[in-house]
Amino acid sequence: MTALPPFQALLDEHAADVMAVLRGAVGRADAEDCFQETFLAALRAYPMLSDDGNLRGWLLTIAYRKAIDHHRANGRRPTPIAEPDEMAGVTTEPEPDDGIWALVGALPPKQRAAVALRYACDLPHAEIAAALGCSPDAARRSLHEGIKRLRKELA
Amino acid sequence: MKASLEHLTERAAAEGLLDVAYATADSPFGSLLLATTPKGLVKVGLPDYDSEETLEDLAARVSPRVLEAPARLDDARRQLDLYFEGRLHEFDLPLDWQLSRGFRRRALRAIDRIPYGRTRNYTEIARSAGNERAVRAAGTACGSNPIPIVVPCHRVLRSSGGLGGYGGGLPMKEALLELERAEIH
Numbered sequence: 001m002t003a004l005p006p007f008q009a010l011l012d013e014h015a016a017d018v019m020a021v022l023r024g025a026v027g028r029a030d031a032e033d034c035f036q037e038t039f040l041a042a043l044r045a046y047p048m049l050s051d052d053g054n055l056r057g058w059l060l061t062i063a064y065r066k067a068i069d070h071h072r073a074n075g076r077r078p079t080p081i082a083e084p085d086e087m088a089g090v091t092t093e094p095e096p097d098d099g100i101w102a103l104v105g106a107l108p109p110k111q112r113a114a115v116a117l118r119y120a121c122d123l124p125h126a127e128i129a130a131a132l133g134c135s136p137d138a139a140r141r142s143l144h145e146g147i148k149r150l151r152k153e154l155a
Numbered sequence: 156m157k158a159s160l161e162h163l164t165e166r167a168a169a170e171g172l173l174d175v176a177y178a179t180a181d182s183p184f185g186s187l188l189l190a191t192t193p194k195g196l197v198k199v200g201l202p203d204y205d206s207e208e209t210l211e212d213l214a215a216r217v218s219p220r221v222l223e224a225p226a227r228l229d230d231a232r233r234q235l236d237l238y239f240e241g242r243l244h245e246f247d248l249p250l251d252w253q254l255s256r257g258f259r260r261r262a263l264r265a266i267d268r269i270p271y272g273r274t275r276n277y278t279e280i281a282r283s284a285g286n287e288r289a290v291r292a293a294g295t296a297c298g299s300n301p302i303p304i305v306v307p308c309h310r311v312l313r314s315s316g317g318l319g320g321y322g323g324g325l326p327m328k329e330a331l332l333e334l335e336r337a338e339i340h
Contacts, residue, residue, distance in 0.1 A: 006175075006214040006221035011163075016156060032159060039163050043172045047219055 024101035025116030111146030174218035176227035195249030262296035272339035
């Protein structure tokens, strides 16, 4: 393999994408924490990395895991009293430069997580269900509702 | 995003994951690249050199955990500014010598002891490094100096009094010698 590039080069090239994906996956408020966790984990492992063929894929995989960790940790917390629709109002304001992920970030939490885990993290329904602490059917429904809503927004 | 990246750099440093911090610094000769390890200043890249290549070299030879972290180089930048203004005669910076070994490192340490405004020739450096006949090797050591300006290889001349060489170009070497001469007289 060729020598690993300076880690800064990975940040310069991929930090914005990782942030956008995380905003979609966990919402703007929690994306910052996941972003820090993602890059600290990457930095820890980086010198031992034996395959530099797809550094972007490697970073996004770490980001997906951090997003899943986040949802699992949230799943164990007491359910918020607010109804999902009330919560949707306090999540995020879409910003134009985030593109579709901004719209994903504005979905209600369950739908948002399902869409991000499915399409950003490429997880199967069973794993999305495990990450969200719900049944595979419920995960499928959240995903379906999320997609429907995105289609409407984009139409 | 900028705040996120700054925060990341701080946390990386706190967790001992910032092996090489770098920044650029202005100089009268153009932009310098400064790099430090937790041990000390490890590299000064002169204006004629490609920063990207220098960083790749540091990633390969020191550690790939290379991050832009200007705050870590504030002190070095401040001292260099004062030096270029003629107001600082001796750098007080921890140095990391890991990019030089053996005879070269001994030669560079000898160069590091040449006082401000003074010069030595390559033979004297070879002698200080433990091998008076290794004059050519002393010249190579100067040429490979990873920390120029701070380790003042510009103060090494030919025995004949000729300028010898300089990585940043002979006009830069001449200008540094001129600056130092002006300040001590």
